[in-house]
Amino acid sequence: MNGLYSLHLHNPRIRLLRNTLIAVFLITLASVVLFPLVYMVAWSFGPNREMASSSYSIFPRVWTLDSYKAFFAFNENSTRWLYNSFVVAATTVISNVVFAGLGGYAFAKIPFKGSKALFYLILLAMMVPYQVTQVPLYILIVSKFKLSNTFLALILPGSVTAYNIFLAKQFFSGIPSALIESARIDGANQFRIFGGIILPMSKTVLAVMAINTFMSNWNTFFWPFLVTSKEFMYTIQVGLKTFRFSNGTLLSPMMAGATISAMPMFVLFFALQKYFLEGVTIGAVKG
Numbered sequence: 135m136n137g138l139y140s141l142h143l144h145n146p147r148i149r150l151l152r153n154t155l156i157a158v159f160l161i162t163l164a165s166v167v168l169f170p171l172v173y174m175v176a177w178s179f180g181p182n183r184e185m186a187s188s189s190y191s192i193f194p195r196v197w198t199l200d201s202y203k204a205f206f207a208f209n210e211n212s213t214r215w216l217y218n219s220f221v222v223a224a225t226t227v228i229s230n231v232v233f234a235g236l237g238g239y240a241f242a243k244i245p246f247k248g249s250k251a252l253f254y255l256i257l258l259a260m261m262v263p264y265q266v267t268q269v270p271l272y273i274l275i276v277s278k279f280k281l282s283n284t285f286l287a288l289i290l291p292g293s294v295t296a297y298n299i300f301l302a303k304q305f306f307s308g309i310p311s312a313l314i315e316s317a318r319i320d321g322a323n324q325f326r327i328f329g330g331i332i333l334p335m336s337k338t339v340l341a342v343m344a345i346n347t348f349m350s351n352w353n354t355f356f357w358p359f360l361v362t363s364k365e366f367m368y369t370i371q372v373g374l375k376t377f378r379f380s381n382g383t384l385l386s387p388m389m390a391g392a393t394i395s396a397m398p399m400f401v402l403f404f405a406l407q408k409y410f411l412e413g414v415t416i417g418a419v420k421g
Contacts, residue, residue: 157352171396175220178202178393180386194386201386205394208377208387215373219395221285222358222369223351226292230347231340233294238302239328243314265356271398272360278392287361288369292351305339308331341409345402352398370395 173192180194182204206212240246241253271291281287309332317327333340354370362368365376370391377388 145174172357173246174389174392177386178390180389182384182386200308201390202394204384204387208296209365209373209385211368212391214366215368215370216394218285218288218367219352219369219371222261222288224366225285225289226351227251227344227347229289229293230295230298231344234298234343235333236328237294238333239306240304241303241309243300243309243332246323252280256296256299260300268357268360272399273359275361282361283364283367288358290366292347292354295347298347302339305336308369309335309349328377338409341406345406345409349399352395 145305173310179218180199180201181196181198182200192277241249251288259386275290276282281290300411313331314327317331353371354369357373358369358372362372365373374388374395375390376392
């Protein structure tokens with residue numbers, strides 16, 4: 135039976151048919167995945183006019199750059215939205231790299247009472263759906279601290295995440311403890327060990343944390359939508375909703391804004407794609 139199966143596989147016609155079916159399946163799957171992106175980019179070159187849902191088509195009949203001009207001319211805060219998104223994403227990247235890095239190092243290499251119980255609580259926090267925490271966060275940030283329409287409201291909830299602490303802890307657990315002990319014998323304190331020994335060895339995990347954090351905070355919509363009511367404090371994702379009206383939508387300017395907002399993600403992916411691939415397996419290091 136195995137010999138007959140092997141003979142069929144070596145048949146050129148059967149091999150060609152199998153490869154053709156695989157190619158058709160992969161092309162179909164890729165087309166389904168990429169279609170929303172192609173639709174967005176194509177309609178960003180569409181005409182600058184209000185459209186009802188019944189007038190949409192797959193591709194615009196007229197191709198023009200007017201929608202990109204209209205995106206910045208439509209609202210005086212359009213450039214501000216991009217600035218807000220960059221400030222929020224960049225600040226949360228820095229805070230996560232610093233605080234999650236220090237927290238992961240403490241859990242991995244500094245024994246202290248209750249460390250396991252505290253780490254299990256962090257793992258438990260990872261299992262809580264993001265939407266569940268929005269109500270208590272909203273009450274704290276908006277009702278108690280009165281921070282609505284501020285950068286603090288946008289940044290504080292994501293300043294350090296349980297996932298990044300877990301990621302850093304898993305990576306630091308793989309670093310030989312003998313290096314740290316040798317540094318202690320030489321008189322180095324914890325901050326010198328972390329800055330002089332651990333950080334130079336941790337560029338990969340820190341890069342993965344930075345990339346994932348930037349993407350998450352740049353693309354987020356729900357939380358900025360909750361805590362901002364003034365247009366000058368919108369992020370780009372929230373600002374795009376202003377192109378939607380009761381009877382129609384400025385589809386092409388909206389798609390132009392969406393394309394502009396996606397550009398940092400394209401640049402990050404193509405420039406740092408090796409870190410994306412490493413990020414898939416880095417959390418699997420045994421701690």
